[in-house]
Amino acid sequence: MRLPEVERGDSFRTRAIIRLVSAVTGVRLPDAARVAFYHSDFVGAALGEWTQLAMRGESSWSVAERELMAAMVATWNSCAFCVGAHSAIAVLGMDAEIVEACRADYRTAPISERLRETLRFLEKQTLDPAHLGADDARTAIAAGVSPGELTDAAAVGALFNIITRYANALDFAIPTGADFDKAARMLLKRGYS
Template sequence: MAFISLNSDEPGVRSLFRYRPETAGPLNELVEVLLCGESSMSRGERELIAAYVSSLNECRFCFSTHAAIAAAHLDEGMPLVEQACANPSAAPVSGKLRALMDIAGAVQRGGKAVTQRHVDAARALGATDMEIHDTVLIAAAFCMFNRYVDGLATYAPDDPAVYAERARRSDGYVAGLAELQRQA
């Protein structure tokens, strides 16, 4: 049960967006740019970074949501997502993505945990400054989202099928916000 009266039975951040809709717009726009906007990284790779950070933060709702979306956008599906989140160094992902996930993991520990060594390793494997920037911002944003969702004890369904169904219907985050607003 959530710590505050949310007046919504929707899970996770969706109930929070209904509670305080004026915050929903800017937050969804940020996630739209980071995870769905123009990028040299695929949507699946960016969603995987969000899922990885959420797994490190033990945020069941955010992990389950973004793992399902990543799986829907990666050819290898959920087995790859689960393996990459459990042990990125052994996952069958590109060296560049592995290095970016290493940066994301450092951000999750704290911004100053990111070192020149992390950045140099990612660059040596072909990461661009934009990819490094976006990885840091995705990781930082998901630390915030994870704390927002869990800090108010929002509901997170146990059934993975709920998240998989939502991932199949995901046209992005601004579109999801429009759906929430239509339902209000």
């Protein structure tokens, strides 16, 4: 359901920011940013900080790997907006063929066993969270994932299990591939908060 207040902005200031950013970038401000501006005092700042920390904070995972994790969670949640957005960012730091191979089937993709086991953990976190347990963490750790890396990945998974669901619920508009690419470069440079 598209909310008119999110589309146009809920205040004069927000409407001005939406118009300015869209004019400067030459791209319609993505719905994810529009939602962040909508009643920003309610969740926008907190969600932005969490996203910035999970996706750009200190971690053994590269930015591209974390963006791939977000794209995979989006794939499992059938969120076309987030698949497009986070795949576009991931390919700025890793081979596009690897991203596509992971999205097709991470189990056979040419990635490290460490990343494969982390994606297996995130898949269960996304699709079968009631059965995610200590054994799943032990399996990932046995494959070379450190406890800190697993914590970082679980934060990405938790965050994007929320974001993909509200993106789907609010019927985010799907930009063109070129617009995803422009936005990806901006997000890579500026981050999320």
